[in-house]
Amino acid sequence: MEKLAAQLEVIVAAVGKLALADTSSVEATAQVGSLRNVTRADEVAPGLSADEALANASVQVAGFLRVPAIQ
Amino acid sequence: MTLLEEPIRELSRRLRAGEVSAVELTQEALARADQVDAALGAFLRLTPALALEAAAAADRRLRDDSGEAPILCGIPVAYKDVLCTKGVETTAGSQILRGFVPPYSATVVDRLTALGVVPLGKLNCDEFAMGSSNENSAYQVTRNPWDPERVAGGSSGGSAVAVAARLACATLGSDTGGSIRLPASFTGVVGVKPTYGRVSRYGLIAFASSLDQIGPLAKTVEDAALVLTAIAGQDPRDSTSVMAPVEGFLGELRKGVKGLRLGIPREYLEVGLDPGVRAVFERSVKTLEGTGAVIKEVSLPTTEYALSAYYVIAPAEVSSNLARMDGVRFGPGFPEAETLRDAYEHSRHDGFGAEVRRRVTLGTYALSSGYYDAYYLNAQKVRTLVAQDFDRAFAEVDAIISPTAPTAAFRLGERTADPMAMYATDILTLPANLAGISGVSVPAGFAQGLPVGLQVLGPYLGEATCLRVAQSLESEVELWNKLPPLALAAP
Numbered sequence: 001m002e003k004l005a006a007q008l009e010v011i012v013a014a015v016g017k018l019a020l021a022d023t024s025s026v027e028a029t030a031q032v033g034s035l036r037n038v039t040r041a042d043e044v045a046p047g048l049s050a051d052e053a054l055a056n057a058s059v060q061v062a063g064f065l066r067v068p069a070i071q
Numbered sequence: 072m073t074l075l076e077e078p079i080r081e082l083s084r085r086l087r088a089g090e091v092s093a094v095e096l097t098q099e100a101l102a103r104a105d106q107v108d109a110a111l112g113a114f115l116r117l118t119p120a121l122a123l124e125a126a127a128a129a130d131r132r133l134r135d136d137s138g139e140a141p142i143l144c145g146i147p148v149a150y151k152d153v154l155c156t157k158g159v160e161t162t163a164g165s166q167i168l169r170g171f172v173p174p175y176s177a178t179v180v181d182r183l184t185a186l187g188v189v190p191l192g193k194l195n196c197d198e199f200a201m202g203s204s205n206e207n208s209a210y211q212v213t214r215n216p217w218d219p220e221r222v223a224g225g226s227s228g229g230s231a232v233a234v235a236a237r238l239a240c241a242t243l244g245s246d247t248g249g250s251i252r253l254p255a256s257f258t259g260v261v262g263v264k265p266t267y268g269r270v271s272r273y274g275l276i277a278f279a280s281s282l283d284q285i286g287p288l289a290k291t292v293e294d295a296a297l298v299l300t301a302i303a304g305q306d307p308r309d310s311t312s313v314m315a316p317v318e319g320f321l322g323e324l325r326k327g328v329k330g331l332r333l334g335i336p337r338e339y340l341e342v343g344l345d346p347g348v349r350a351v352f353e354r355s356v357k358t359l360e361g362t363g364a365v366i367k368e369v370s371l372p373t374t375e376y377a378l379s380a381y382y383v384i385a386p387a388e389v390s391s392n393l394a395r396m397d398g399v400r401f402g403p404g405f406p407e408a409e410t411l412r413d414a415y416e417h418s419r420h421d422g423f424g425a426e427v428r429r430r431v432t433l434g435t436y437a438l439s440s441g442y443y444d445a446y447y448l449n450a451q452k453v454r455t456l457v458a459q460d461f462d463r464a465f466a467e468v469d470a471i472i473s474p475t476a477p478t479a480a481f482r483l484g485e486r487t488a489d490p491m492a493m494y495a496t497d498i499l500t501l502p503a504n505l506a507g508i509s510g511v512s513v514p515a516g517f518a519q520g521l522p523v524g525l526q527v528l529g530p531y532l533g534e535a536t537c538l539r540v541a542q543s544l545e546s547e548v549e550l551w552n553k554l555p556p557l558a559l560a561a562p
Binding site for chain 1: 170171172174175267268281307310311313373375379380382398399400404405406408410411413414425428429432433436437445446448449450451452453454455456458459491494505506507
């Protein structure tokens with residue numbers, strides 16, 4: 001943890017260099033490329049079954065994911 | 072000599088002519104992996120049963136329909152372990168996905184499967200593709216076949232080494248800040264980072280979604296172009312994939328560079344280049360000039376801030392993307408926990424390695440209230456400046472050339488204690504990801520016996536130009552058939 005904190009301190013100081021860039025006249029990039037409002041055809045297609053979707057769960061019970069209680 | 076030394080076009084001819092069967096080719100590839108890979112660690116797992124089944128199917132297709140069978144039919148390939156493969160464990164090099172068996176395959180895997188390729192297995196990578204040396208895999212270190220005491224480069228190190236050591240004809244990797252081009256450069260193979268949106272990412276385990284792209288690694292530029300042609304194109308399952316014609320990758324390959332304007336970014340030569348790397352680059356420039364290219368100096372003034380912007384944006388996206396790794400729906404989890412919070416904490420503490428923890432923490436910090444403007448928002452503005460730099464440059468030149476990395480492959484362990492030194496490895500590759508443009512690394516020469524790549528950057532959807540420049544250099548330097556020492560010690 002201490003090692004991580006020390007490393008993060010170095011990294012945060014290094015990326016702090018961003019403050020030196022003159023960004024006063026530019027917009028932030030929201031996305032690269034040329035795409036706008038992409039939608040796909042609204043067609044019914046087969047998807048994963050519940051069993052397939054749950055197959056990798058660490059604990060599943062009767063078609064549900066089981067997790068410990070929130071406390 | 073192994074069959075795997077042949078370029079894909081020649082192998083395909085031999086398969087069609089019946090000089091060799093896909094099953095024989097696959098058996099040879101699997102035998103090579105058994106004998107060579109123990110010393111290299113490129114594969115996390117081989118899938119011999121699947122491979123032989125696909126090979127037998129390819130043989131039937133080649134026999135029944137050899138005129139129509141795709142050129143990749145029967146060709147052995149392998150996939151970086153961040154690509155989902157239905158029914159085959161996919162870990163992204165992380166403990167948190169140990170045992171995860173995807174219920175579907177990535178679109179790129181499906182596309183290649185439909186063409187009849189033979190899937191040999193899954194390739195090692197830095198955990199969740201975060202790293203420049205392949206030393207961040209939770210499972211093993213992949214070594215460089217040119218010198219096993221040196222790194223393969225990352226994060227697609229397994230993908231690069233499998234090609235360099237002739238264990239597979241071509242592989243797929245992913246490139247978020249240089250993760251295809253860098254290991255390609257370090258191991259002497261061709262690596263393509265396509266334009267953002269050129270290749271569907273459906274089924275790619277996400278690292279930084281605004282930067283990730285899937286691309287091929289191969290022995291020759293033509294082989295890479297063949298695989299890129301097969302995987303590129305719009306996919307309804309990935310809304311960021313671009314509806315653009317997939318053409319010219321092969322047709323324009325051998326047009327040469329006569330009259331093509333190639334830009335050398337002044338700032339890319341000021342990043343502390345190793346003298347050997349600089350010498351190789353200068354020779355490449357002369358070679359391309361000798362074949363008719365027009366060389367111009369260009370300026371990408373925001374380069375000095377690009378690394379900082381990248382190491383804010385990428386970790387910010389990591390902190391968000393990796394929130395889904397909670398051990399509930401996939402991965403071993405921590406079923407014995409008493410509270411949900413305990414379960415999350417244990418799963419993530421035990422499941423994530425040091426680099427992933429660093430980036431999740433850094434990204435969370437950069438996005439937190441009070442720091443968001445100074446870090447994340449400012450980084451996204453710098454990103455705009457980086458893209459504008461490229462726009463201006465591409466108004467003057469057709470492609471940009473530079474070394475792929477400031478150095479050749481470094482020693483194992485050399486940069487692991489110093490994250491900033493490791494991050495700086497990507498200084499020449501990551502600007503292309505920030506701008507979403509295309510790039511290729513092609514073998515250009517050797518420095519102290521280690522491969523050095525030339526990076527060719529092209530504009531948005533400019534892969535055909537990148538590949539054409541890379542092909543020109545490849546034809547002149549003829550390095551593609553030079554094998555690393557560790558690839559020779561086997562059948």
